[in-house]
Amino acid sequence: MNDRLRELLPTAPQGANDVLFRAAAEALLGRGKRVRPVMTMLACEHVGGRAIDALDLGCAVEMIHSASLVLDDLPCMDNATLRRGAPTIHISHGEDAAILVAIALLNQAYAAVLDARTIRPEVKLAALRNLTKAVGFDGLSQGQIRDLRDTPDRRDENGLRQLNHQKTSALFINALESGGAVGGATADQIRSLASFGEAIGFAFQLRDDLMDAVVSSEETGKDERQDAGKITFLDLWGEERLRAAIDESLERAREAIGPDSSLSRYAERLMRNAHLER
Amino acid sequence: MNDRLRELLPTAPQGANDVLFRAAAEALLGRGKRVRPVMTMLACEHVGGRAIDALDLGCAVEMIHSASLVLDDLPCMDNATLRRGAPTIHISHGEDAAILVAIALLNQAYAAVLDARTIRPEVKLAALRNLTKAVGFDGLSQGQIRDLRDTPDRRDENGLRQLNHQKTSALFINALESGGAVGGATADQIRSLASFGEAIGFAFQLRDDLMDAVVSSEETGKDERQDAGKITFLDLWGEERLRAAIDESLERAREAIGPDSSLSRYAERLMRNAHLER
Incomplete structure (x- = not known):
């Protein structure tokens, strides 16, 4: 996975200012679970396709995810100093x-989909949309x-559900x-995959709140207590109900x-975490 | 043009935080010459197509341009307070x-191309790439x-030509x-249009330096003397040679x-400016 991510990044032309190229490699190739590309490939396999055919699409999704983390961390946003x-x-x-x-990186994600040889044109257009x-x-x-x-007052259950949907699911x-x-x-099959995504995205975000x-x-x-001061489901529900909601979503x-x-098996492994075991 | 740009922007759902929607309207619909969408449409007409068929594509290019201006103006970049x-x-x-x-806005630009009914799928894919x-x-x-x-030392003639290419042309x-x-x-025809674009982009950037x-x-x-401290072609060449280079590029x-x-007629009008006449 990391090899393909690396290949999909352009390299700096001779003599050019290479800071963006170095920053992109750092943002994209650092430690990371690659949850989104793995799911992309497993979804392809789940419906009878070859996982490898969805590799570049998965890498595109990872690029988008990485770009979003870089922005989330900015001083005018979460002001984070540590990531991965x-x-x-x-x-x-x-x-x-x-x-x-x-x-x-966001652009490169679109470019990766556009260039993917394993994706038919009409599927490219739909995936990009x-x-x-x-x-x-x-x-x-x-x-x-x-x-x-x-x-x-907007961070009530409905508000947080919407927020989790937009930010994660x-x-x-x-x-x-x-x-x-x-x-x-x-x-x-697409509908089933979407339902799975909604449920697992919600569980994933709840787990993140707990972590x-x-x-x-x-x-x-990451920096500790990044959510400090923000109401999350942990505040609304408390730890017991949150843990129960993770299990239900799974x-x-x-x-x-x-x-x-x-x-399903991947989702279970993903949710397991030694630090959250009791 | 402004009507279509407005239509291509989503409106905030009831009760949602609408700051991004208001900011997008401001960034996109403010005063502006709409040079890029006009050229997009004229290029379509130039080769025998209907200008209106390239309207949404032109709007997409304008969205990308507007997004780039918003970023250029940020405190960590040009730190500008005034635009349009x-x-x-x-x-x-x-x-x-x-x-x-x-x-x-950048995303919305891609969405506008993807949704355009007047563009064939294979042209969409090429345009997006x-x-x-x-x-x-x-x-x-x-x-x-x-x-x-x-x-x-990198802002010599070669360096500035590359820079103008990347930033404008x-x-x-x-x-x-x-x-x-x-x-x-x-x-x-595509090659001719590209040559035209390279030349007019260069002239446009030189004119901007002079302005x-x-x-x-x-x-x-815009803020005055935004380029202060940055070497431009005006520094390298002086005003006379710069004016001659604008004419040559045109x-x-x-x-x-x-x-x-x-x-061509549009390009001439574009380069004319009362404040630069002597």
Whole structure:
């Protein structure tokens, strides 16, 4: 996976200012679970396609995810200094480079889909349209501004569900649907993959809220208590109900896709975490 | 043009945080010459197509241009307070919203191309691939980081030509080539349009350098002396040679496309400016 991510990044031309190229490699190739590309490929396989055919699409989704993390970390946003166990991009390379590399990575994601030889033209167009939805005014961008700006009264259960959808599940669903489309999924299969994505995205975000509160920076690779001051489901529900909701969501995900699917097994492994065991 | 730009922007859902939607309207619909969409449409017409068929593509190019201006103006970049006669987006709405609206506008540009009913699928794919080149590691993003970071010794004639290409001409060429493709251009016509774009982009940037030095903020709608401290062609060449180079580039542009083309006539009008007359 990392090899292909590296290949899909351009290299700096001789003599050019190479800060964006270095920053891109750092943002994209650092430690990371590669959850989204793995799901993209498993979705393709789940419907009978070859996982490898969805590799570049998965890499595109990872580029978008990495770009969003670079922006989330900026001083005018979460003001984070540590990500995936390394200094954040604006700390290493400056704010200007961080912002511009996010733009360049997002573009490179679209370029990777456009160049993918394993994806048919009509599937490319549909996958790209889905990606724009996951990123723009109804996706990551809107989710992030809400996360930064929404007043506490908007962070009720409904508000937080919407926020989690925009910040996490939308891209998960997108990765799964488009991965499925590459594999030739039927409309029914696409719907199942979307339900799985919604459920697993929600569980993933809840788990992240919990991790932020109980696990040390050394283990998460991020600044501790990044959510401090922001209302999350942990505040609304408390730890017991949150843990129960994670289990329920995981169960819903399994039901959507079938417990024997490799996607279900992957989801279970993903949710398991030594630091959250009791 | 403004009507269509407005239609292509999403409206905020009821009750949602609407700052990105307001910022997008401000960034996109403010005063502006709409040079890129006009050229996109004229290119389509130039090769025998209907100008209106390239309207949405032209709007997409304008969205990308607007997004790039929002970012250029940020405190960590040019730190500008005034643009198109109005406060810059980070001044009106905050840095976080400015960065996120740039991302959202860039995405919306891709969405506009993907949704355009007047563009055939294979032309969409080619136009999108061109756009990613104009924006990413070899286009606007790289041009902007170089403009901010390159040391004075890199701002020699070669360096500045590359920089102008990445910051201005690449998107011009892209708009013209893709507009031509929508109109069914031959490979020869695409090459002529690209030559025209390279020449007119260079002239346009030179003119901008001159404007920055001699015209007041009231007339340009931007902060005065935004280039102060940066070496431009005005420093390298002086005013006389710069004016001669603008004329030469305009002549090259006319030759590329034919002096009777409406593109040539538009280019002439564009370069004329009362404040630069002597």
